[in-house]
Amino acid sequence: MVVNTDVTEHRLFKASSCPLGGQDGSGRVSGEFPERVSGPVQYGASVRSLASTLYAYGCVSYDRCSKIMRGLMGVSISPGTVASMVAGLAEDVEPSLDSIRHGLTNGSSCHFDETVVDLGGGRAYVINASSSLLTYQTVSLTRSIEGLRSNGVVQDFRGTAIHDCYSGYWGLFESHAVCCVHIIRELKGIMDLEPEHSWPRLFLIFLRDMKKARDNALEGGQNALPAGVLEEFDQRYDRIMNLAGRECPETIQVSARKSCKNVGKERALVSRLARRKAAVCMFAHDFSVDFDNNQAERDQRYVKTKNKVSGTFRTEKGARDYVAVMSYVSTSLKHGMSASEAIERAIRKDPPIFT
Numbered sequence: 001m002v003v004n005t006d007v008t009e010h011r012l013f014k015a016s017s018c019p020l021g022g023q024d025g026s027g028r029v030s031g032e033f034p035e036r037v038s039g040p041v042q043y044g045a046s047v048r049s050l051a052s053t054l055y056a057y058g059c060v061s062y063d064r065c066s067k068i069m070r071g072l073m074g075v076s077i078s079p080g081t082v083a084s085m086v087a088g089l090a091e092d093v094e095p096s097l098d099s100i101r102h103g104l105t106n107g108s109s110c111h112f113d114e115t116v117v118d119l120g121g122g123r124a125y126v127i128n129a130s131s132s133l134l135t136y137q138t139v140s141l142t143r144s145i146e147g148l149r150s151n152g153v154v155q156d157f158r159g160t161a162i163h164d165c166y167s168g169y170w171g172l173f174e175s176h177a178v179c180c181v182h183i184i185r186e187l188k189g190i191m192d193l194e195p196e197h198s199w200p201r202l203f204l205i206f207l208r209d210m211k212k213a214r215d216n217a218l219e220g221g222q223n224a225l226p227a228g229v230l231e232e233f234d235q236r237y238d239r240i241m242n243l244a245g246r247e248c249p250e251t252i253q254v255s256a257r258k259s260c261k262n263v264g265k266e267r268a269l270v271s272r273l274a275r276r277k278a279a280v281c282m283f284a285h286d287f288s289v290d291f292d293n294n295q296a297e298r299d300q301r302y303v304k305t306k307n308k309v310s311g312t313f314r315t316e317k318g319a320r321d322y323v324a325v326m327s328y329v330s331t332s333l334k335h336g337m338s339a340s341e342a343i344e345r346a347i348r349k350d351p352p353i354f355t
Contacts, residue, residue, distance in 0.1 A: 045344055045347045045348050046344070047069075047073065047075060047077075048085045048088075048089070048347050049340060049343050049344040049347055050069070050072075050073075050340070051065055051069055051077060051082050051085050051086075052082075052085055052086055052089045052325065052343050052347070053339055053340045053343050054068060054069075055082060055085075055086055055322075056086065056089075056322060056325045056326055056329060056339075056343070057302075057326075057329055057339040057340075057343075059302070059305050059306040059309045059310060060309070060310065061079075061309075061310040061311065062079035062080075062082045062083050063079045064310075065077075065079070065082050066078060066079045066081075066082055069082075083318065086318075086321050086322070086325060087317070087321050088347075089321075089325055089343065089346060089347060090320070090321035090324040090325055092346040092347060092349065092351060093324060093325060093327075093328035093346045093351050094324075095351055095353060096328050096331070096346070096351040096352060096353060096354060097136065097324060097327060097328060099353045099354045099355060100134045100135070100136045100327060100328075100331055100354055101136050101152050101153055103131075103133075103134050103354060103355065104129050104130070104131060104134050104136055104153045104157070105153050105156045105157055105158075107131055107134075107157075107159055108159045108160065108288045109131070109159050109160040109161075109162060109177070109286075109288050109289050109290070110129055110130070110131055110153065110157055110159060110160075110161060110162065111128070111129070111130050111131065111162045111163070111290070111293055111295040111296035111299075112127075112128065112129055112154065112161055112162065112163045112169060112293075112296060113128045113163065113164060113293060113296035113297060113300060114126065114127050114128065114143060114148070114166070115128070115300045115303055115304060117139075117303060117306075117307045117312075117313060117319060118307060118311065118312035118313065119139075119141075119312060119313045119315075119316060119319055120312065120313070120314055120315060120316070121312070124139050124140065124141050124313075124316065124319060125139070125140050125141075125142070125143050125147060126138070126139055126300065126303045126319075126323055127139075127140055127147070127148060127150070127151040127154070128296050128299055128300050129151055129152075129153035129154065129157070130295055130296055130299040130330075131295065132295060132334065133331070133334050133335065133354070134331050134334070134354060135299045135326075135327050135330035135331045135334070136151070136152065136153055136327050136331075137299075137300075137303070137323040137324075137326065137327045138150060138151045138152060138320070138323060139316065139319045139320045139323055141316070143168065144168065145168050145171065145172065148168050148169070148172060149172070154172055155172075157173065158173075158174065159175065160173075160175040160176065160177050160282060160286060160288070160289050161173040161175065161176055161177070162176075162177045162178075162179065162289060162290060162293050162295075162296075163176070163177075163178065163179065163293060163296075164178070164179050164182050164293055165178045165179070165182065165272065165276070165279075175282070176276070176278075176279040176282065177279055177282035177283060177286075177289045177290075178276060178279045178280055178282075178293075179292050179293035179294075180207050180211070180280065180283065180291050180292055181291070181292040181293070181294065182292075182293070183203075183207065183269075183273070183280065184204055184207060186265075186269050187200040187201075187203055187204045187269075188200075188204070189265075190265070190266050190269065191204075193265075193266070194248075194266060197247045197248065197266070198243065198247070199240055199243045199244040199247050199248075199270075200266075202240050202243070203240050203244070203273070206233075206236055206237065206240060209233075210233050210281065210283075210284050211283070211284075211291050213225060213229060213233075213284070214283060214284050214287065214291075217287075218287060223287055224285075224287065225284055225285075230284065230285065233281065233284060234281075237277060237280075237281065241270070241273060241274050241277075244270045244273070244274075245270065245274075248264075248266045248267050248270050249267075250267065250271075299330055302326050302329075302330065303322075303323065303326065306322065325343075328342065328346065328351070329342055329343065331354055332352065335352070335354065337352070
């Protein structure tokens with residue numbers, strides 16, 4: 001199948017004399033090119049939109065995108081030209097990205113996560129900040145605190161940060177909520193390794209009961225759990241942690257006279273749950289906070305797919321351009337637009353502003 005393409009030629013005519021004096025008073029009259037025409041030869045918005053959509057949303061490499069365009073439209077576009085189109089699109093979506101960043105920064109809660117991508121023979125990290133309606137991603141060469149702050153949303157956010165308990169986040173926000181699905185996953189792993197320990201099963205049931213109580217309250221039109229219910233959950237949490245401390249103590253006896261620090265995965269989880277009680281239970285105290293961090297993981301799927309299908313990003317700028325475009329596309333999809341529609345609007349200098 002070949003899609004027909006149209007070629008439009010624009011010509012500029014000048015008249016040497018005009019009885020009315022011309023545009024500049026010299027008697028000469030000159031026409032003007034359309035605003036979108038900026039070079040002697042260029043591709044139209046539809047071609048640029050299709051190439052950018054294939055590369056970004058379709059996770060196709062520059063080279064493969066060039067071949068698809070040649071076969072589909074009979075248009076010879078080099079991989080370098082596709083890269084230039086994507087770079088131009090990344091600039092076109094800047095007004096939308098500013099509105100996305102502002103919306104997330106001023107939200108009551110936000111999902112944060114990071115994922116590794118290949119970059120020029122090394123590695124980089126895509127830092128994600130998102131909600132059910134907005135997605136904002138940036139690239140950092142490190143996973144350090146400074147790398148996280150470079151995201152833009154991270155540094156200025158004052159609401160509740162939902163994350164996977166990565167240590168770098170704890171000093172950046174005032175209020176935290178950890179992903180309880182990750183905790184459940186760890187609990188199940190410990191149940192397989194230590195079947196004689198009862199605390200992991202009790203804590204898993206505890207999390208599910210607390211989530212069920214919250215869900216029932218939401219269905220009943222409530223915006224908070226009763227104080228008595230929260231107090232009961234609070235005491236139940238402490239009882240399970242006391243049991244966990246007995247079944248998996250901080251120190252283990254290796255001989256009659258010698259003991260050593262317990263550094264296993266189970267003990268690490270027990271210590272973390274004991275320290276982060278407020279963050280674990282935040283979803284039950286604040287109904288605007290989700291039970292899990294699945295939103296961030298879903299929003300990062302495009303990046304992971306791109307990395308697997310197309311391989312490494314060649315340059316840091318190329319990676320930044322990609323996540324800028326996909327932040328815009330992901331947010332547009334959340335607002336009911338198609339990827340191609342959103343990209344074409346940006347190319348025509350009319351990107352939506354998300355409020």
